[in-house]
Amino acid sequence: MGPPPVVTGISPKEGPPGTRVTIRGEFLGSSPSDLIGLKICGCDCLLSAEWKSKNKIVARSGPCKGRGDIIVTTKSGGEGTSTVQFRGYHESIGPVKESAVWVEEAAPPSLPWGRRPMSPTVYTPPDPLGLSTEGDESKFPEEELNELFPEGSGKLTDESFQPLWYLLEHHSNTSFEDLKAGMVFLQRKVEGQKEGQLSFLKANTGAVMDQLDRLVLLKNMFEEDQRKNGKEPLLSLQAAIEESITLADSLFSEILARKDHADKTREALSLLTRHKFLFQLPASIDKNIRKKEYDLVVNDYTRVKNLFGNTDVKLFQKILGEIDKKIEELKVDLHTRMVTMPCNVQDQTKYIRLLISLNWNGDAAWDAILARKEYLMCLLNKVKDHFKQKEEQETNDKGRKSGRDSGSGVWGAGRGTWCGAACGALAAELHALWPLARRYFADFAGTTADPQRQDQLKEMIIAAVELFSEHMRACLLPAGGGAGSGASSGVGADVIRARLLANLQYLREAYDSLLKLDLPSQPLAIVEKIIFEYRVFGMTVFLQRAHRRVRALPDKETWRIREYTDYGAITDLPHLLESYIDEALSSIHKCVSWGGRRESSLLGAGEPRAALHSHTQQILLAYVAVLQDLAMQDADQEFNNTSLSVALEQRAEERGAARGGARGGAGRAWQQRLLLAAANAQRTRLASLPHIAETFERFEFPKPALALQTAEEALSNLESSIAETYLEHKGDPLVGTIEPSMYMGQQRIDPDTVVEDARPYVYEIINNLIAVHAEVDSICGGGGGGGGGRYVRNICETVCDMVCEELARLLRGAVPPRAPAFRARLELALLQAACVQHLTPKAENYLSETLKTIPPLETQEEKRRMETLLQGIKQKMSLQLASLNCNVEVI
Known part of the structure; x- marks a missing residue:
């Protein structure tokens, strides 16, 4: 990329359009093809540009006016700059200035109606002496000039131009020396124009050739006209006129011959024309009806009734009768159109007005x-x-x-x-x-x-x-x-x-x-x-x-645990209930809750609000029924637990559940499904119902307090029913195994025998309690002190009450010998230590009443041995005792 062009000089510095300008400067292009742009005073002059060298360009100026820069653009340097300016101007053509075109010197003619053009061309010729004209205050009075030169004029373009008038008007105060200088200027200007005739023709060759062509065309047209019409065409025109006069005379004589007959015919036609409207009206009515221009029919009928309604002429009466018949048919047709649907109101209104105008018998609008x-x-x-x-x-x-x-x-x-x-x-x-x-x-x-x-x-x-x-x-x-x-x-x-x-x-x-x-x-x-x-x-x-x-939730229940919460292990049922109610309320809010224009509120009061609460209660009670049905599906099964330990039964059921667990929880044991239903009910009662109430408030619906309270009571009753059913199937068999285990083998001991351990039935009771606690806690137990912990505690306390009551029944009787009494106290102490956190006042009362029937320890040695044995057993069973008393909420 080279340096940009710079224009430093021009010659000449001003001129009219078409002036040959020599441009000098630096970096004006390395070749003619390198020059791609040239503007003089903003006008594009590239077509007339001639590249001479990198320092010189010759071009002709365009139709510019005023001062402007000369901008040169090259491929190698781009757009350049200019340090000089060119002034363009337009020359005024005067009477002493040669021109290649005609200059209208006369004043513009007035229009035929006496108005002049809106913007006539005002031409003011320059001063021929080259002097500046004087102001209005120094001009010679026009009245005196008219008196001095009554037939003269001071305008250069008038035929009666008087030089003295011009000098007095424009140079009355000019000195004689200035007038002599002006004379010299005028002579030099005239001589200069005489000397430049050849240059003038060269500069205006196009206009001169155009004028010559026009003259040749006029000459050819004149010669062609002479060949066609001769040198004197008026003779042929005169002959044609004379022939036409002769023909006109012959035609006029024939017309005069028929004039009398025409006058008679005209008189007859005038009589017929006087009643033409009446005779042509039937045909006119038919034509307008076909065109569906019923307004014309009504107007014509009204007019004929006004003109001939009371006539005694039989011919007129016959025609009027025919017209009336057609009008009656038109009425029936208009009435039929009016009452035939579909029909827009505009047409009906038009038909009604027409029938009213035609005097229809009846109320057409009605x-x-x-x-x-x-x-x-x-x-x-x-x-x-x-x-x-x-x-x-x-x-x-x-x-x-x-x-x-x-x-x-x-x-x-x-x-x-x-x-x-x-x-x-x-x-x-x-x-x-x-x-x-x-x-x-x-x-x-x-x-x-x-x-x-x-x-x-x-x-x-x-x-x-x-x-x-x-x-x-x-x-x-x-x-x-x-x-x-x-x-x-x-x-x-x-x-x-x-x-x-x-x-x-x-x-x-x-x-x-x-x-x-x-x-x-x-x-x-x-x-x-x-x-x-x-x-x-x-x-x-x-x-x-x-x-x-x-109601279809039983088909969706897979018994797969969704999450572990404070209320225990729950399935998808509570979340599905919340989602169904939330979706229903959201749809109601989006669709029908808010009314439109002048509509009352849907849930303001009355039946809709009662219906909302009633359906909500039905939904919640249906959910409770679903939980109850799912929980009690296998409650009527018979289980033989007379001789089978609950712990062994639990392990067998867990093995069966493990085999079905791969199928998504559908193979869970019935006790687990029962407890899952209880956990779902508890979670619904304590968490889902408040969430549902919040959903009602979020959508600005009235809170269904009665429905929520009814559902809460139903869920609470369901939890109690599930607990009773579970205790019936778990607690009763557990208590039933105590007596057979206690007397299994008919073991007898000598009164003086030293007791070293408790009987197996005590360990079986503890293991069974651990199994029940583990099962209930694995499903219904919850962290953080929620409702699940209380549910586990209630079931375990109830089972302990049942066990203590059964032991009190079995041990209450004859006073045992010394060794059996020591063993019985050891067993009761071990059971009390194992269930210490699950013993209710009722269970402790059973144990204390039982201990009262057993002989007390007589010596300190027996007490120390009892304490030693008890601590040893508790140390060996530390894991079992810890598992039985873990996650128990202490109130």
């Missing part, structure tokens, strides 16, 4: 109102029948298949189309009927209107709106009274919401359309009621959908 009302009723029935037939046909074609949305109610896609068509028909026809009725009472009926017509009109509109309301109930609301009738449980919530919103939108659009008509309050109240009922129906739809989904 007939139109009746026809439109009947058409509305018929249209609503046709819409209903059409969609009913279509629905039946689809049902017959597809058959009744599960999961297919072809039923009635809001779920069918065809029902939504039905709703939209009915709403559109009602809005469109009432928009035609109501303005027509208002115009009837304002214009058509006038003072002759029947006072009862307004009541009849009101009844018409109410009947139409009631019919629409009935159809919408049949279309959108269930026929059997249940909101879920005809609704497929497989339809997704999004589909339900979309269809509910679409149908509700149709109803609201129809309602808004009726509001714009300023209808009476009764029909508007009918539409408001159907909208409100549909909103209540939409709310019920979502609630009953949630109710059906809750």
Whole structure:
């Protein structure tokens, strides 16, 4: 990339367009192809540029005016700069300046109507002496100049130009020396123009050649005209004129011959023309009727009645009779068109005016109102029948298949189309009927209107709106009274919401359309009621959908543990309940909770709020029933626990559950399923119900306090029932094994024998208690002091009460010898130490009462030996004792 061009000098420095300018400078291009741009005063002059060297360029200036830079652009250096400027100007052509074009010197002619052009060209020739003209204050008075030169003028372009006038007008105060200098300037200018004739022709060669071409063309046209018409064409024109005069005379003589006959005919035609309107009216009526230009027919008929209505001429009466017959046929046709639907209001109004103008016998406007009302009723029935037939046909074609949305109610896609068509028909026809009725009472009926017509009109509109309301109930609301009738449980919530919103939108659009008509309050109240009922129906739809989904929860229960909480191990059931209710409330909030224009609040008070709480209570109680059914599925099974340890039974059931655990928890033992149901109930009661209450508050719905309280009581009762069932199947067999184990082998001991250990039945009781505690704690136990810990404690305390009661029964009797008494005290002390954190006052009372029946330890040695044995056994069973007393909430 080289340095940019720089222009340092030009010659000449000014001139008119087309001036040959020599440009000098530096880096003006290395070759002609390197020069790609040249602008003089902003005008592109590249086409006329001639590159001479890198320091010189010759070009012609463009149509520029004023001062400007000379900018040179090259490929190698780009756009350059200029240190000098060129001034362009446009020369004024005067009478002493040679020009290649004609200069209009005369003043512009006035227009024919006396106006001059808007912007005439004002030409002011320059001073021929080259002197500046004087101001107005130094000019010679024009009145004196007119007196000195009465036939002269001071304008250079006038034929009566007087030099003295010009000098007195423009140079009255100029010195003689200046006038002599001006004379010399004028002579030099004239001589210069004479000397430059050849250069002038060269500079204006194009204009001169164009003028020569025009002269040659004029000469050729003149010669062609002479060849065609001769040198004197007026002779042939004169002969043609004379021939035409002769022919005109012959034609005129023939016309005069027929003049008398024409005058007679004219008199007859004038008589016929006087009554032409009457005779041609029947044909004119037929023609206008075919063109449907009924206004012309009415105007012509009114006119002929005014002119010939009272005539005694039989011919006229015959024609009038024919006209009346055609008008009667037209009346019947117009009335038929007016009452034939569909017909827009504009056409009906036109027909009504025509019938009134033609004196129709009857109330044409009221007939139109009746026809439109009947058409509305018929249209609503046709819409209903059409969609009913279509629905039946689809049902017959597809058959009744599960999961297919072809039923009635809001779920069918065809029902939504039905709703939209009915709403559109009602809005469109009432928009035609109501303005027509208002115009009837304002214009058509006038003072002759029947006072009862307004009541009849009101009844018409109410009947139409009631019919629409009935159809919408049949279309959108269930026929059997249940909101879920005809609704497929497989339809997704999004589909339900979309269809509910679409149908509700149709109803609201129809309602808004009726509001714009300023209808009476009764029909508007009918539409408001159907909208409100549909909103209540939409709310019920979502609630009953949630109710059906809750009732179907047994099919979704896999007994797979979802998470461990403070309430124990829970499955998916509580979360599903919350999600179903949350989805139902969210759908209600999005679809039908908030009303439209002039609609009342859905859940403000009354039946909708009661229905919301009732359905919520049904959903929660259905969930409780599901938990109860799941928990009690195997409660009626018979288990032989008379001789089988509960711990051994538990291990056998755990092995069976482990084999089925790979199938997602479906193979869990019945005790585990029972406890899982209890944990789910506890979690629902303590956590899910508050969450549901928060959901109601989040959507600004009234809180269902009674439903929540009822569900809480039902869940609490279910927990108690599950605990009783579990204790029945676990506690009773455990207690039943104590007596057989205690006397197993009929072991007898000598009164003086030294007792070294407790009998096996005590260890079996402790192991059975550990097994029950482990099973309940693994499912119902929860960390953090939640409700699960209390549930485990309650079951373990109840089992301990049962065990202590059974031991009190077995050991209460005859006073044992010394060694058996020592052993019995050792066994009771070991059992009390093992169950220390699960003993209730009732159990401790059983143990204390039993100890009272056993002989006490007599010597200190026996007491020390008892303590030593007890500590040794507790040390050996430290793991078992720790597992039995772990995770127990102390209150």
